[in-house]
Amino acid sequence: MSYATAGRPGPAEEVAWMKTEFGLSDTEMQKVEQLHISYIPRCDENCRRIELAGAKVARLAKQATGMNDDLAAAIREEEKARADCRLELMEHLYKTAAAMPPEAGKKFLQSAIPTVCPTAHPDIHGAMAH
Secondary structure (H helix, E strand, C coil): CCHHHCCCCCHHHHHCHHHHHCCCCHHHHHHHHHHHHHHHHHHHHHHHHHHHHHHHHHHHHHHCCCCCHHHHHHHHHHHHHHHHHHHHHHHHHHHHHHCCCHHHHHHHHHHHHHHHCHHHCCCCCCCCCC
16 A cells, blocks of 8 residues: 555645644745655655565465575565665655754654654654554
8 A cells, every 4th residue: 555545644734743843934844845745755665665575474484384595585675675664764854854943853853763763762662653
């Protein structure tokens, strides 16, 4: 399922809360919206890669009678897809923070990074929602 068609609000609505939360001007908010919109295709592609890699692991695991090279390679492929996604998301978060005034960007990163890197904040459990 595509990020853009997953029954979510439009891209501008998804980030609208940031204007008030981080005290952004109209110009800053426009930059944040544009960054978000331009990231959506990469997010869609990363989700697709993770989904396909996970399906391959599941299929091979069901067929296997024990651990084998194909299954090991598929697991590594899935983990690489997840790592690539995380790297791109972190890059996107830093670009978004750079589009904000310094204090707002810092506050944004303090709230966003624990979601992407749960071990960076001991009170956050779980993984990325996406």
